[in-house]
Amino acid sequence: MKKNAFYAQSGGVTAVINASACxxxxxxxxxxxxxxxxFAGRNGIxxxxxxxxxxxxxxxxxxxxxxxxxPGGAFGSARYKLKGLDDNRAxxxxxxxxxxxxxxxxxxxxxxxxxxxxxxxxxxxxxKLKYPxxxxxxxxxxxxxxxxxxVCPGFGSVAKYVAVSTREAALDVAxxxxxxxxxxILEVMGRHTGWIAASSALAGQTAAEAPHVIxxxxxxxxxxxxLTRVEESVRRYxxxxxxxxxxxxxPDGRFIADAGTRDAFGHAQLGGVAPAIxxxxxxxxxxxxxxxxxxxxxxxxxHIASKVDVEQAYAVGKKAVELALQGQNAVMPIIVRxxxxxxxxxxxxxxxxRVANREKMMPRGFIxxxxxxxxxxxxxxxxxxxxxxxxxxxxxxxxxxxxxxxVSVAPRLRGNFVLK
Amino acid sequence: MKKNAFYAQSGGVTAVINASACxxxxxxxxxxxxxxxxFAGRNGIxxxxxxxxxxxxxxxxxxxxxxxxxPGGAFGSARYKLKGLDDNRAxxxxxxxxxxxxxxxxxxxxxxxxxxxxxxxxxxxxxKLKYPxxxxxxxxxxxxxxxxxxVCPGFGSVAKYVAVSTREAALDVAxxxxxxxxxxILEVMGRHTGWIAASSALAGQTAAEAPHVIxxxxxxxxxxxxLTRVEESVRRYxxxxxxxxxxxxxPDGRFIADAGTRDAFGHAQLGGVAPAIxxxxxxxxxxxxxxxxxxxxxxxxxHIASKVDVEQAYAVGKKAVELALQGQNAVMPIIVRxxxxxxxxxxxxxxxxRVANREKMMPRGFIxxxxxxxxxxxxxxxxxxxxxxxxxxxxxxxxxxxxxxxVSVAPRLRGNFVLK
Numbered sequence: 001m002k003k004n005a006f007y008a009q010s011g012g013v014t015a016v017i018n019a020s021a022c023x024x025x026x027x028x029x030x031x032x033x034x035x036x037x038x039f040a041g042r043n044g045i046x047x048x049x050x051x052x053x054x055x056x057x058x059x060x061x062x063x064x065x066x067x068x069x070x071p072g073g074a075f076g077s078a079r080y081k082l083k084g085l086d087d088n089r090a091x092x093x094x095x096x097x098x099x100x101x102x103x104x105x106x107x108x109x110x111x112x113x114x115x116x117x118x119x120x121x122x123x124x125x126x127x128k129l130k131y132p133x134x135x136x137x138x139x140x141x142x143x144x145x146x147x148x149x150x151v152c153p154g155f156g157s158v159a160k161y162v163a164v165s166t167r168e169a170a171l172d173v174a175x176x177x178x179x180x181x182x183x184x185i186l187e188v189m190g191r192h193t194g195w196i197a198a199s200s201a202l203a204g205q206t207a208a209e210a211p212h213v214i215x216x217x218x219x220x221x222x223x224x225x226x227l228t229r230v231e232e233s234v235r236r237y238x239x240x241x242x243x244x245x246x247x248x249x250x251p252d253g254r255f256i257a258d259a260g261t262r263d264a265f266g267h268a269q270l271g272g273v274a275p276a277i278x279x280x281x282x283x284x285x286x287x288x289x290x291x292x293x294x295x296x297x298x299x300x301x302x303h304i305a306s307k308v309d310v311e312q313a314y315a316v317g318k319k320a321v322e323l324a325l326q327g328q329n330a331v332m333p334i335i336v337r338x339x340x341x342x343x344x345x346x347x348x349x350x351x352x353x354r355v356a357n358r359e360k361m362m363p364r365g366f367i368x369x370x371x372x373x374x375x376x377x378x379x380x381x382x383x384x385x386x387x388x389x390x391x392x393x394x395x396x397x398x399x400x401x402x403x404x405x406x407v408s409v410a411p412r413l414r415g416n417f418v419l420k
Numbered sequence: 421m422k423k424n425a426f427y428a429q430s431g432g433v434t435a436v437i438n439a440s441a442c443x444x445x446x447x448x449x450x451x452x453x454x455x456x457x458x459f460a461g462r463n464g465i466x467x468x469x470x471x472x473x474x475x476x477x478x479x480x481x482x483x484x485x486x487x488x489x490x491p492g493g494a495f496g497s498a499r500y501k502l503k504g505l506d507d508n509r510a511x512x513x514x515x516x517x518x519x520x521x522x523x524x525x526x527x528x529x530x531x532x533x534x535x536x537x538x539x540x541x542x543x544x545x546x547x548k549l550k551y552p553x554x555x556x557x558x559x560x561x562x563x564x565x566x567x568x569x570x571v572c573p574g575f576g577s578v579a580k581y582v583a584v585s586t587r588e589a590a591l592d593v594a595x596x597x598x599x600x601x602x603x604x605i606l607e608v609m610g611r612h613t614g615w616i617a618a619s620s621a622l623a624g625q626t627a628a629e630a631p632h633v634i635x636x637x638x639x640x641x642x643x644x645x646x647l648t649r650v651e652e653s654v655r656r657y658x659x660x661x662x663x664x665x666x667x668x669x670x671p672d673g674r675f676i677a678d679a680g681t682r683d684a685f686g687h688a689q690l691g692g693v694a695p696a697i698x699x700x701x702x703x704x705x706x707x708x709x710x711x712x713x714x715x716x717x718x719x720x721x722x723h724i725a726s727k728v729d730v731e732q733a734y735a736v737g738k739k740a741v742e743l744a745l746q747g748q749n750a751v752m753p754i755i756v757r758x759x760x761x762x763x764x765x766x767x768x769x770x771x772x773x774r775v776a777n778r779e780k781m782m783p784r785g786f787i788x789x790x791x792x793x794x795x796x797x798x799x800x801x802x803x804x805x806x807x808x809x810x811x812x813x814x815x816x817x818x819x820x821x822x823x824x825x826x827v828s829v830a831p832r833l834r835g836n837f838v839l840k
Contacts, residue, residue, distance in 0.1 A: 071592065171492030
């Protein structure tokens with residue numbers, strides 16, 4: 001009955017995806033009667049397809065424990081979506097071949113909506129090919145766009161980074177506004193959903209406190225109303241802090257980031273949305289502006305991770321192994337909010353079919369009617385997710401992040417599998 | 421003999437300028453026999469010129485203590501340079517008038533090179549106008565460009581932020597490089613000097629570790645050699661992290677940020693340097709790129725301040741008051757490095773005339789011969805400056821930064837002084 005397991009990270013990494021890996025590996029090591037070795041895919045699912053796997057049994061317990069406080073993807077992740085079964089059956093069959101060759105009976109896939117779809121399909125194809133694999137999804141996205149689960153591990157830490165950074169930069173701008181920058185713009189991630197931008201609202205409690213304007217992908221950009229709002233903020237408070245999601249769009253659907261700029265040779269330049277907003281404010285209102293683009297800093301900032309997020313990321317990894325050992329298949333652990341005050345949560349589960357390929361948008365009731373801020377309901381939802389600090393250990397002023405040995409598993413299949 | 425004091429913050433604020441204010445105020449409160457009230461300029465020196473001062477005696481001891489962990493400028497700062505004595509004698513005379521009206525005998529000016537020049541001139545003009553004022557400068561710049569002092573308070577915390585962020589983002593990029601971003605660019609401050617960019621080098625110890633390339637304002641940008649280096653890094657390590665100072669320039673002196681881009685209406689757009697480098701890498705090498713622009717986040721990030729920097733910022737504030745009480749005039753406290761291993765420092769002093777209007781560039785021996793990294797000597801210099809963490813207190817997941825009451829001092833002079 002003892003089988004090996006395969007674990008892979010998928011899509012954009014987070015500050016806490018390795019905490020989920022830590023949960024999987026530590027829990028699997030406690031059940032050696034049922035789970036043999038845990039192999040990890042080098043660069044995610046690509047590692048399984050190309051039989052390029054890492055033997056996590058070669059890592060010490062201390063190393064595995066340190067994954068809990070190490071950002072990024074310790075085994076490598078990949079943006080690689082398996083196509084539908086009809087389009088590319090060979091990839092699914094190859095996965096089963098590799099699993100069979102290495103006696104792998106458990107597949108833990110740590111990712112977003114696409115990955116949950118893949119995990120479900122692997123479960124189906126395994127049955128058909130008479131090599132049943134227990135497939136468990138483990139939720140991870142900074143975008144917080146998976147349905148059913150109260151929150152996606154990874155989001156709480158970005159939310160905390162963005163809220164803290166907004167509060168800090170606002171103090172800077174406020175102190176300089178008399179003679180220098182009056183409008184500061186922070187660009188954050190979120191191509192389709194405004195969850196990350198919304199979290200900046202936690203930086204302030206009143207209308208006077210930053211952020212004064214939030215621009216969501218869900219709300220078509222109304223230039224005139226936006227400029228009026230910025231001007232009001234500068235008049236009332238002497239400064240204005242704007243937080244904008246990278247996916248904010250014009251009413252016609254064009255990204256604001258697509259400012260129609262051309263370089264010296266006339267080539268189109270797709271700039272960030274922050275510089276586009278900064279130009280608009282400068283040109284139309286004449287205020288001095290500054291902007292920051294957080295980019296990868298926001299999703300790798302383990303130094304300011306949310307303790308709640310770290311605990312939830314670990315918990316879904318642990319639960320994934322427990323579900324597998326209970327004989328569950330094609331399911332994903334979820335975070336369930338049991339109580340708001342005091343905040344209490346538990347880990348539940350849901351069928352992969354219910355989460356695969358479905359995107360959770362912000363509820364309309366979470367965005368203020370004016371489109372520039374969040375409601376009290378949204379604030380109540382977000383607030384517990386950034387609670388608590390979980391500092392990594394430091395050495396000589398820098399966080400001590402772990403580097404794995406990442407020992408390769410000897411291949412057992414002949415020939416190279418060529419990725420499509 | 422008892423006189424009031426005036427304290428003002430000047431220029432761009434830092435994560436620890438309020439720690440210097442804390443040092444000034446706490447020390448002054450211990451010497452009430454010599455120093456009456458400490459008034460602070462609202463928006464820096466402008467507050468003195470317009471007789472818009474804040475009575476710090478109205479703040480509780482707990483509030484003053486909390487300044488030590490609060491970023492930004494608690495009284496407001498200003499980019500306002502007093503001109504030469506001949507050009508604008510009226511401003512200096514006005515300062516003396518205000519000081520005389522409020523019985524101010526001590527002037528503490530917390531800023532960079534320009535401010536040290538102003539402090540020195542105020543000392544001179546006071547003597548001439550038969551109202552002698554004890555003028556003490558307090559060093560502050562994130563740019564680390566003041567001479568003589570081993571380091572400027574404010575720099576160590578930016579350095580730590582940049583080193584930590586580089587290490588974290590590098591883990592993110594490394595894990596995604598197989599299928600996604602291969603080159604990541606972080607833009608940091610530093611228009612004339614590369615101190616901040618240099619500090620990113622602390623993120624890695626070996627050539628394999630990020631940052632793989634640093635671009636300094638001191639080194640003319642060699643496009644061909646840069647691209648070769650990026651390509652090598654991607655070939656060897658699968659990815660490349662570039663840290664670039666905002667002031668990096670082409671050999672002809674043009675900023676790289678001046679990419680010659682035009683908006684839809686043909687207006688010149690001065691973009692950031694990071695997007696310009698990203699475009700170059702994408703167009704010439706075909707790699708997928710991402711970039712972050714840290715902007716104000718880097719100099720307000722009190723949540724990841726260097727403990728050494730906080731202590732030094734406090735110490736120069738404290739020393740400023742002690743020097744004044746010793747009867748010193750026209751001096752500035754400096755940080756003296758007493759020992760490298762173990763790192764030990766003390767507070768010394770220097771005449772304002774020796775620091776005013778002089779910029780400390782990076783020594784040529786601190787930049788590698790290839791121009792893309794730092795030497796061992798530079799690393800030795802930087803390393804102790806980011807040591808130690810000094811976390812602010814948190815409440816509900818966010819740093820608890822203090823907001824002062826900022827009670828105005830009743831004006832005693834008639835008429836409005838109009839700023840030039």
